[in-house]
Amino acid sequence: MDNRPIGVFDSGLGGLTAVRRLHEAMPSENIIYFGDTGRVPYGTRSPETIIRYARQDVSFLRTFELKAIVIACGTVSSVALDTLAAESDIPVIGVVWPACAQALRETRNHRVGVIGTSSTIRSGAYERMLLTARPELRVFTRACPLFVPMVENGRVQRGDVVIETLVREYLSELKGEGIDTLILGCTHYPLLRGVIASYMGDSVRLVDSGAAAADAARAMLIPAGRGRGRTRYFVSDDPASFRQLAGLFLNEQITHPAELIEISAYGA
């Protein structure tokens, strides 16, 4: 038994899709969540800035005695996982490999699509991982730069012309390539599952990268003892507005208020 909490972070709210899966699959775990809501989004920033911000995020989480860190952010996992893991003496779990492993298990026709932020797609991280594991795979990628602002504005419903138009614009090429598996390479995207699934059709399986990372954590970490674990939420901007939107991602209300921290004061 290992009752130390798991640290989870994201640029903002997206990582809560991983927290939700951790709650479901490992209800006894204590979780420390940090959402960098004062500097969201990460996916349009440069690799240098993403690494700097991610190091501060990890530094803050390491003020707690953790058993592992889950990078519940597609952008940080794609751009900074190697750096962060090399600097850490506890396991650091990103979303890229767990999502790729699930896609490799699920695809039948060996044609896999990957969508993510601009920085994620530019990094080539998913593509490289998939092709290293299975060189004969065909991988098709596409950056979807407006999905995060859409999700953060709650524009996720089918029937909304704006999101439906963007989904068609971003995904039509992948659809035309006949993929049977699509990795949602950003932890915000599961909130668009309905509209994406409706456009891509039943023949395409969607891989939720945040949930895949949570499953990887479950497979690898020594679990906590019995009893219901507690989650503490920290943010770098207004806790009240975090709480409002968090319900969308967690599909349940946060009972304890989130706590505000000054993230740029942490780390090097």
Place this chain on the structure above:
Amino acid sequence: MDNRPIGVFDSGLGGLTAVRRLHEAMPSENIIYFGDTGRVPYGTRSPETIIRYARQDVSFLRTFELKAIVIACGTVSSVALDTLAAESDIPVIGVVWPACAQALRETRNHRVGVIGTSSTIRSGAYERMLLTARPELRVFTRACPLFVPMVENGRVQRGDVVIETLVREYLSELKGEGIDTLILGCTHYPLLRGVIASYMGDSVRLVDSGAAAADAARAMLIPAGRGRGRTRYFVSDDPASFRQLAGLFLNEQITHPAELIEISAYGA
């Protein structure tokens, strides 16, 4: 003659619309521009965070010996101008009053619309200023939270279904109210002038708040001597991608590269 430079800042690129007008109207002025590209956007953040970021922006600019500061950001002008001005021993010029003054000069039917970021509209700054100056005015406001991400992604063209749909959605009520003047209360919005003007029709005048602030600076400051002034650009994320997009806002290429700074190291 006062050859000290004018400091100009914005959350990102929007403030360049003010720099452009300063260049045109006051070509001899030296300008120090800071765009907080590592933390853009401001318009969705809390007042506390906006004030904290803005204080750091001013602290950085004050490392130069300036004659004035232009807050070329609708959000900071709406939320933090009083605070920043009270703390400053040089003039601090925001966009709100200059834009309101222009709208008051231009309206014939005394029905004025204001659009801006969520934080700007929530602050009520434009509305309060307009009604204090002319209590019989009818003011109609609307937050347009997705305009900044659209502009930052270069989605500003007429014929783009996504931006046309958002313009219709955000502006239909204002249009229905029969306004004859619309304040573009965010310095990003002049890039949407074409699509907004086309939707609102010829009878509605658009007020560019960044240009209005530049005109206010011209009216109030002792000018620099003869000769062509120089502009130095500073950013908090990748200078190369700033340079790419800056051309859109300035309508000319930046010749000297922007310089990268660590903004959270400045100020209290």
